[in-house]
Amino acid sequence: MLLFVLAQAVAAAAPAPAAASPNIPPPTAASEAGVTSYPPTFFADIHPNTALDMVNDLPGFILDTGSGVRGYEGAAGNVLINGQRPTSKSDNLGNILSRILASQVDRVDMIRGGAPGIDMQGKSVIANVITKKGGSRFLVHYADQHDSDGRRLGFIRLEGSGQVGQRSWEGGLNVGGFIDDGFGDGPRTITNGDGSLRLSGHIHSQGWGTQAALTGATEAPLGSGRLRINGRLFNQTYDSAELDTTQFPDTHSEHDHQDDNKSQSEVGLNYNRPLGSRTSMEVLALRQDAREKYADTFNNPTDAQVFKQNTTTSETILRGVLKFQQTPKLSWEAGAEGAYNALENHILFSDNGAFIALPAANVMVDEKRGEAFVKAVWRPFSALTVEGAVREEGSQIESSGDVNLSKTLYYTKPRVLVTWAVDPDTQVRFRYEREVGQLDFNAFVASTTLTAGLVSAGNPNLVPAQDWASEIAIERHFWGSGGLTVTARHLQITDVIDRAPVRAPDGTFFDAPANIGDATEDDLIVNLSLPLDKLGLKGAQFRGDYTRRMSQVIDPTVHRPRGISGQRPEEWEAHFSQSVGEFIYGVDVGFGNGWQQRYYRFNQIQIDKLQPYVTPFWEWKPNPKFSFRFELDNATARTFKHTYENWNGPRNLTALDSVEQRTYKPGRIFYFRVRKIFGN
16 A cells, blocks of 8 residues: 555646756766767768757667657666656657757767666666757757648747856747548448448548647756756647449448547646765656547538547646765665546537446546556676666546446566677577556447547456566677667566457447467567678668567457457568768658557458658758658658458358448658757
């Protein structure tokens, strides 16, 4: 129960400081601490505009922007800024790095496998961006998108940062539109279970929206430490429209329209101070509020469906950490974190004017979470580093409304990470850890995709999935900036969250998230950075990433092994660029290319397949303060194909009824950007 004391205090009080961030050793101690420093000259060939460009060019490093899970400890990405995690969860780590100009970066440190005084956040590799002090800088950024269907949307970004005395400040305003490249035109067919044609037609669809974000932060001395305050306001409006025209067996049309409006606010405080020559403390407080209004309207000649959802969420976090550097080779860290989360969700669903009750449509959820942790990093000799941690987590979840329940969950989460530096260019890392997932509040409430005839129920009575993870990674550096990392991972999973049928009050069955038993997963991950100078292409570089996943769980409907729903067995991306004087050109084949995923419902199997997204680009940088970039996004006009295999009941009791295929072919997008920097 001690774990709930902090959480209860957070639930009842306004935010107060509490936080954590590692103590990064000075540059002179970098080699002893297992830190490799990359100065700005290392990135000269790519002419970086921002810290994000520099981080993405680090050998063997793949940016992890963190997760959206509740709490602070488990949501970390793998980049620090001046030795600290950003005191924000709603602001994407990639966006934060893109606001730091390359001219502001003093160096980027790579921390591999852990080092005394450094909290690795459970990651094998961490990048730490060290910025320069002093001066004022301002950025004006304008981008324009021209879709091949005639739409044109602009985006403007204004940012500034500087220092007055010992106080630093930064702020930014981003306003503009975006195009959803998951929509487009294409064919639609439905065949009967015997393969005969039931329906054929054509899809015409578009998705677009606008965003506005206002960010600001300031940091200054307070007492013997420093206090940082940051805030963010965000608003997004989104619309999509789809018109399906049927030519066989008759001529008619179906129309679907979706509105999704979101607003978010966040404020964070971080205070850290030394408590002596070897001890320091940090506290952090964070508050987030969000509201979303979603509506989906579907019409055809015989049916009219309306789905409306209003969701309000909030999160309050209070965290404290105490750090002790016992010796240059051994450091300790202990702390606690409390969080209070709340969700209120209301849904209305009607079919031809008749309201239909969905399981868990109107739900209020409260969660109190507490976590205490102890971590240690020990380097017995220069080639070996051992990191150990134990976290004890407790949570109490209560729901009311359509589902009334209360449950308390406790989990112990140990972790050990061992790193062996075979030589200056080769490193082997081993990790063994108990991982506990976090319940997604979205799984507690109903959802729909009316164009595909999907209505899913919510299920607040879930428990988080847990696994024991065994991982080994081998990293090898070569050719200066080249690197190859191969990672193998095995997961032994319990309480897998997948899909299963639930019964509504009227006896109707709906698909819903559910715990369906145990599973295994094996992953192979390959990351390659390859400078091409030795192959005769001066200033050229290739980067590639490949992930292979193999999972197995017992299907709750047919009782046979299959993969876990929503997993992508393969993902890959590749990037080529070459710098020639003031010009940079290349091609990105990115965004998780060539993937396929399946969702196994009790009466349907959904198969989503996305073809590679190809983006050739050209950039001109006549000086460090001005750049012009042109891209042809989706140059190959990739297709996004959805296949729905449908049964008129459970898949183990009825024959296949129909197969629907919906193919979207988004258009090409011509994109250009102009960026100008003022100041130092």
